[in-house]
Amino acid sequence: MPLLLLLLLTSQSDSSLGSRVKTRIAQAPARAVGVYYRDLTTGDSLTVGSAVRFHAASTMKIPVMIQLFRDRDAGLLSLDDSITITNTFRSIADSSPYLLDVTDDSDSSLYKRLGQRASIRELIELMETVSSNLATNLLIAKVDAKRANATAHALGADSILVLRGVEDGKAYRAGLNNTTTARDLATILRSIEEGKAASPEATHEMLEIMLGQEFNEKIPAGLPPGVRVAHKTGEITAVSHDAAIVYPTGRKPYVLVVLTRGISDGARSAKLIADISSLVFSHNTAVHALHAATLSNN
Numbered sequence: 001m002p003l004l005l006l007l008l009l010t011s012q013s014d015s016s017l018g019s020r021v022k023t024r025i026a027q028a029p030a031r032a033v034g035v036y037y038r039d040l041t042t043g044d045s046l047t048v049g050s051a052v053r054f055h056a057a058s059t060m061k062i063p064v065m066i067q068l069f070r071d072r073d074a075g076l077l078s079l080d081d082s083i084t085i086t087n088t089f090r091s092i093a094d095s096s097p098y099l100l101d102v103t104d105d106s107d108s109s110l111y112k113r114l115g116q117r118a119s120i121r122e123l124i125e126l127m128e129t130v131s132s133n134l135a136t137n138l139l140i141a142k143v144d145a146k147r148a149n150a151t152a153h154a155l156g157a158d159s160i161l162v163l164r165g166v167e168d169g170k171a172y173r174a175g176l177n178n179t180t181t182a183r184d185l186a187t188i189l190r191s192i193e194e195g196k197a198a199s200p201e202a203t204h205e206m207l208e209i210m211l212g213q214e215f216n217e218k219i220p221a222g223l224p225p226g227v228r229v230a231h232k233t234g235e236i237t238a239v240s241h242d243a244a245i246v247y248p249t250g251r252k253p254y255v256l257v258v259l260t261r262g263i264s265d266g267a268r269s270a271k272l273i274a275d276i277s278s279l280v281f282s283h284n285t286a287v288h289a290l291h292a293a294t295l296s297n298n
Contacts, residue, residue: 017046017283021276028272031262034182037280040193041252044287046280049182053159054259056178057234058131059241060162062188064139065124065209066155067148069202077142079121085113089137092145092163093170100134100167106215107132128232129212137165155191157184182257185243189255193230193245207245217270218242219256222277224249238262240269248281251288256280 025033025048035048071077087099102111107130110118123139126132140148149162161179164171171177191197192206210230219242220229231244243257258276263269 017279018048020279021046021048024272024275024279028260028268029263030260030269030272032260033272034257034259035276036182036186036257037254037284038186038190039252039254039284039287040190042287042291044254044284046283047183050186050257051159051181051183052259053179053181054241054261055236055239056160056162056180057236057239057241058133058136058166059180059185059232059234059243059259060160060178061127061131061136061234062185062192062232062243063148063152063157063160063162064136064143064145065128065206066188066192066197067143067151068120068124068139069198069206070151071143073199073202077120079124080119082117082119083123083138083142084117085110085115085134085138087111087114087134089141089165089168091168091170092176093168093174096170098168098170100137104167105133106130107135110134125209125212128209129214131215131233133166137167140165152184152188155188155197157187160184160188180259182259185241185257185259186255189230189243189245189257193253193255210245218273219244219246219258219277221270222274222279223281227281235266238264240266240273242273242277244277246277246281248284248288254280254284 032052034050034052036050038045072079088097091098102108123135126135145162145164152160163176163178192203195203197203207230213231215233228247229244231242234241239261241259245253245255247253258273260269
């Protein structure tokens with residue numbers, strides 16, 4: 001197949017994907033949706049609202065994890081180092097103390113261990129796989145949100161803001177929030193997959209942790225059984241996100257980030273994200289079939 005025809009067909013396919021994704025978004029009662037898709041082999045891509053800024057929710061835990069592994073690479077810490085489990089933190093608004101509410105956390109295990117110690121490795125896994133807020137705040141206190149933010153910017157996610165830990169009510173009321181765009185998160189994920197976020201060993205470990213994500217009702221739900229997904233979800237009131245590296249069986253991965261705002265029903269926002277994931281997967285499969293046919297005819 002001539003290259004010009006391949007490019008034409010791919011362009012038509014991109015347009016069709018964009019139309020289908022926008023149609024599905026229009027059916028949802030969302031105030032805003034951000035989508036960023038990129039195939040890391042072919043460069044095939046789609047952006048819809050990818051520069052729109054959202055409250056980051058728990059997706060900000062990805063740059064925190066990266067900073068910890070970079071510090072391990074630099075010899076500043078060991079993942080086997082331990083941290084005392086406490087539930088007292090300082091607001092970035094005025095340094096006043098605040099506590100996390102166990103009923104607002106997706107993981108309650110650490111609250112039963114206050115005063116005991118946990119390894120950094122365990123805390124990272126809890127932060128990523130079950131989105132523990134307490135683990136997150138303990139780790140942010142260890143590495144400093146400003147350093148995680150600077151690292152994210154250095155990796156190309158230049159508009160993400162990682163300012164603080166979770167449930168800092170005074171900071172929230174002052175408008176001091178962690179924010180991101182779909183493009184920012186996709187850039188960070190790509191840097192992990194391509195081994196640029198930290199050392200090759202560290203990025204491999206990060207991917208293994210993210211492959212163990214336990215909340216799979218969003219991007220993974222739109223994929224065929226057996227497709228591996230390294231991802232991080234995020235949710236607060238009427239905000240629902242998923243940021244993923246998808247590994248289709250038998251071919252190289254693609255990055256997909258879907259951010260939503262304004263859907264109060266979590267099941268509906270999850271279904272929207274899963275449907276967009278399904279549309280992207282079908283499109284990606286068609287693009288790779290076309291790519292393979294072109295290579296075999298050249």
